[in-house]
Amino acid sequence: MVERIYIYPIKSMDGVSVSTATIGVAGGLAGDREFAFFDESGNFVNGKRYPKIIQLRARFDLRTRRVTLRIDGAVTYSLDDDREELAKAVGDFLGIKVGLRSDPAGFPDDVEAHGPTIVARETLAEVARWFPELSPAQMPPRFRPSILIGDCEPFWEDRLVGPKGAPVEFSLGNVNVTGAKICARCAVPARDPNSAKEHPRFQRIFVSRRKESIPDWAEPSRFDHFYRLAVNTSIGPSEIGKTIGIGDPVTLRANAPA
Numbered sequence: 118m119v120e121r122i123y124i125y126p127i128k129s130m131d132g133v134s135v136s137t138a139t140i141g142v143a144g145g146l147a148g149d150r151e152f153a154f155f156d157e158s159g160n161f162v163n164g165k166r167y168p169k170i171i172q173l174r175a176r177f178d179l180r181t182r183r184v185t186l187r188i189d190g191a192v193t194y195s196l197d198d199d200r201e202e203l204a205k206a207v208g209d210f211l212g213i214k215v216g217l218r219s220d221p222a223g224f225p226d227d228v229e230a231h232g233p234t235i236v237a238r239e240t241l242a243e244v245a246r247w248f249p250e251l252s253p254a255q256m257p258p259r260f261r262p263s264i265l266i267g268d269c270e271p272f273w274e275d276r277l278v279g280p281k282g283a284p285v286e287f288s289l290g291n292v293n294v295t296g297a298k299i300c301a302r303c304a305v306p307a308r309d310p311n312s313a314k315e316h317p318r319f320q321r322i323f324v325s326r327r328k329e330s331i332p333d334w335a336e337p338s339r340f341d342h343f344y345r346l347a348v349n350t351s352i353g354p355s356e357i358g359k360t361i362g363i364g365d366p367v368t369l370r371a372n373a374p375a
Contacts, residue, residue, distance in 0.1 A: 120267035143222035230297035232350030233263030290365030
């Protein structure tokens with residue numbers, strides 16, 4: 118069952134928990150990663166290249182398309198009318214010059230699988246148990262899923278990816294989805310979502326425990342390494358405009374491991 122849905126209006130900034138989301142023009146959630154900051158070399162300004170951006174707190178109003186940043190106080194910007202001012206504020210905070218761009222198709226991390234990233238709530242709870250010194254509440258902002266599913270065991274989402282050439286088809290409510298791959302993680306999950314301080318042993322511990330915890334239903338050929346968590350998905354053009362909502366069932370349709 119779909120338990121939580123997150124939209125991240127600006128890539129690498131805070132998300133918004135919503136009750137419903139519409140499938141957008143590229144198969145992702147409409148409004149997700151619609152905006153992104155770029156540096157002068159044309160690279161994404163994200164937590165991998167510029168960890169300090171993780172320290173920025175952003176509160177979004179999706180209805181009015183505004184964002185309130187907390188940098189020495191709270192300042193609100195229109196995502197449509199105040200882009201230059203917003204880019205300057207973020208650039209000044211980071212100490213670099215940045216520009217803000219938008220694209221209705223979004224700026225997904227995975228350019229091949231544009232659909233929402235899915236993980237089970239119990240998966241994140243299990244990962245939290247690997248790191249007793251970290252808060253379980255930090256796990257969603259560390260891994261930044263689009264959809265959190267409930268009522269299942271840890272790593273249930275690994276069922277949604279099969280061998281290459283044998284994709285697993287499933288549905289979220291009435292939206293047809295294909296599992297593409299187990300998401301390879303970057304440096305961001307190792308960083309505190311408030312301070313951006315890096316856990317010195319995060320990846321080493323994660324890889325060791327993930328390897329030990331691979332369920333029987335996981336497709337081993339999709340794990341060239343074990344720093345992987347959550348499922349990247351693809352959604353076809355026929356699903357554009359359909360809606361996913363909290364409480365929608367997750368139904369396996371084809372080629373799913375038992």
